Structure formats: C-alpha cells, structure tokens
Amino acid sequence: MTTSAKLQEIILNLLADMKPHSVREMKTYLEQSGATEYSEGQFAGSINTLLRKKTIIKIDRAIYRLAKESRGVNNMKYCFVVSPIGEEGSEIRLNADKLLKHIINPVCQNCGLNVERVDQINDSDSITQTIIDKLLSADLVIADISGHNPNVFYEMGYRKCTGKPIIHLKCKGEILPFDVNTIRTLEYDLTDLDSVEAIKERLQQTISAISFETADESQENINDKNDNTFSGLLPILYQIQDSIADLKTEISKKDNETLQTIMQTSLNNAAKAESADTIMMKVLLPELLQNPESFSNLMRIAEMANNNKNK
Template identity: 55%
Template sequence: MKCFVISPIGEEGSEIRKRADQVYKYIISPVCEECGFEAIRVDKVNQSDSITQTIIDYIKESELVIADITGHNPNAFYEMGYRASIGKPMIHLKEKSEKIPFDIAGIRAFDYELSDLDSVAEVKARLTKTIGTMSFELDDIENKKELQGQDIVRNDNTQLLSVLYEIQDEIAGLRSEIHNKDTETIQAIVKASVPAAPIEDPNMTMMKALLPELLKNPNSMKTLMELGKAVEKDKK
C-alpha cells in the first residue's frame, strides 16, 4: 500500500526543505514502514510526466495520505482539499508551535517538535495507532460491500482516538500551567516570609572586618588610634 505525503518542500538548502526532510525521515517513513506502507513524496519520485498530474494521481490512488500543514502552504492546502473531496483516509500533522488557520479549525492534527526526541517518539506512536484503526479500500467490490459496516465503525474509532489524544494534550498543558503557578506562589510566599536584610553602614562593615585583627595585635590598634587623631588634627 502507498502513503502519499503532502508537505511544503521548499528550495534545496532552505529551512523549509530541512524541516520537511526531517519530518519525512524521522517520523513519516518509519511509521509507514512499520504499518506496511510505502511513503511517497513527490520530489522523490522519478517520473517524466507532469508533476501536477503525478501529485493528483497519487492523491487519488494512494490508500493513505499524511499531510503536514506547517507553514500554511497554499499548495499543500489545495492538495488536502482535493484528497478530502475524495473521502479517502488522511492524517494531518503540524509543528507544535503552529496554529491551525480559522478556515480549517475543525480538523485535528498531531503535533510534533523535532527538537524534542520524546515528542517525535510520541507522535510516531500516535500515528501508528491511528493508522491501525483505519480501513483501506479493497479492489474486490464484493469485499467492500461486506465490510461496509465494519468500515464505518473503524472510521468512528479513528475520530474518537484523535479526540482522546487532543484531550490528553489539553490535560498535559493544564498540568504544566498548574505546576508553573504553584511554583510562582511558593516563591512569593517564601519571599514575603523572609524579611529583607537591613542595609549596613559601610563604616560599621569595615570595623567588623578590622576588629578581630586589631584585638590580636594591640600595637596595631594603638597605631590606628594615633593615625585617627592626626587626621582629626589636620582637619582643624
């Protein structure tokens, strides 16, 4: 089975291309291999015909599409819309910091953060589980009819799984927010309970530092007193 990857690709050497390659290499390809799919991205296909026609053919014929909406690329949105109109299975991804545009706010997308290995592992596990709940078209029409009721149940399970993951993310965010607020509250209480240290006179600080040494050496004390008297005499 084939999984076509919809993604902003960008120019060779650009940050967009670097991120797209990392998502493809470290997230999508391993998941597809584990689930029995061949991951296909259009720039990695060697065909002589029109690239537009190649994309359309893969969108129509692939059993699964994984679409990365990061960057709000117009071409990616167009390809997603075409796939949605066909009604075949599609999964959405996005970078964690990205916001889903208002026009497609109803879709659910799995978040990833390439700089966080735990995030990469988590989104791969979620993709694997989600793909496992999906059913894919069979060539045999009679088998399609027999499995129609089962397909509906599996599609419902896929949507339910996405909702559960979304709830899980919201709970994790709330826990983090509560932890941060608790930490701020504790710091405020500690700060309020510890009185501020009084500001000490510089002369007093100096005396505290010198007094132990002067007591050890009385001659130094006498010399210091005589020096002080001479200074006072000069001032007069």
C-alpha cells in the same frame, strides 16, 4: 472482500498465463467467473490499482499483461506525503526531510506502507499531474500543513474529495486558519526527542485504525456516483444534439425558402422588363419631338442603313 478486490483477483487469474489480454477479454472472463454486478468505474478503478501497484503493465491501448516481477506480488499499501518542500538547503526543505526521515518513514514501514513524496518520484508527467494522480490513487495521504502552504491546503482539499484516508500533521505551536482549525491534527516537535517518539506512537495508532477496504469501497461509491451522473447527462446531451440538428434543418429550410422567393421575384421582374426598343423609344421620343430636324436626320440615317442592308 470488496467488489474492487474481487475484480482484481479475477483479472489476475486471467493474466496469470503471462499473455496479453484485452479489456474485452477481461470482461468476458469476469462474466464467466460470475462477476457481473460491477460498474465501469469499479472496473476502471481495479485496473488503475493494479497498474499503480505495478502488478500489471499496459502494452497497448486497452491491452494488459501481468508484470514479470509481480509473480511474487507486493501487496504493500501506498502512502503519499504532502508537505511544504522548499528549495534545496532551505529551512523548509530541512524540516520536511527530518519529518519524513524520523517520523513518517519509520511509522509507515512498521504499518506495511510504501512512502513517497513528490520530489522523490521519477515520472515523465508534469509535477502537477503526478500529484493529482497520487492524491487520487494512494491508499493513504499524510499532509503536513505547517506553514499554511497554499499548495498543501489545495492538495488536502483535493484528497478530501476522494473520501479516502488522510492524516494531518503540523508543527507544535502553530495556529491553523479558522476554516481548518477544527480538523483533527497530530502535532510534532522535531527539537524534542520525547515528543518525536510520542507522535510516532500516535501516528502508528491512527494508521492502524484505518480500514483501507472501507476506503476502497468509498472510492468505488464515488466512481459509481460519477457513472450515474454521466449516465444521467447522456440523454440530455443527445437531446441537445437533436435540437441543434433540428435547428440546422429549420435554418436550411428558411434559407431555401428565402432563395426561392428571391428567384421568383427576379423572374417576375424579368417578365415585366421592357424590351431594348421600348426603352430607346421612351428615351429618344421626347428629345426628337422637341427637335424635329434631329428627327429627320435620324430617319435619313435609318433609311440609309436599311438600304445598305438590303444590298
């Protein structure tokens, strides 16, 4: 049993009382049950898997309970179909619908897989977000790369990064671009009934050969790698944060020193500043010396002002 499967089993045992339980309670119960060696990525992945399968529901932030309908839990795997869809009634849509109806659906049902294409999903999220969620969480993705649709190629690459199973289909006779023509691809011909039966048999054999538990382990390893990456980044981020704080302190210190320098300079200049009388004498004296009569008049005015003040 994989780590993820073990975590899910223990979490379901806790939630079997049909009462809400928090993430903290789940982790405590896991520890009490002897499950201590798991990463945050594995725990989060287990919760997401149970949510996707609608085995549990989220009732508040970090609080979950067992879904009522999951008392008889449906353990069927989930297959997400990626293909060109086109407008309603278009040739592209007709081809996509026939491929889904006559090849993919019957084979997946025989293999115990629930099948969905994005246009069949009722979700409040944007189509892009729904596609990304399904590419990340689906047990299997079947991608029809006929027509060289850029969206399909993007989604195919995105799925490839998860390390989880993906099967490629294409219409018979189509030539793939050189950078993807080496991938294993199953060809179909919807105009040839014998060909349809042959591709269904090959597709079923391919699905039957997939080890979904190994795929789950692969996803857990990716989650672990992400955890380790972020764990390694955290000290660096803290170091950057400390450096910024030190820089702010230095800038503040320099600002204070500059302010103190300006204030001291102002005080020094103020100490050296001349009185109003001195400034007046410097301005008036040269003029009065050049004009003695004005000097005499100024003296008389000063004496009169002084006499009035004494009275």
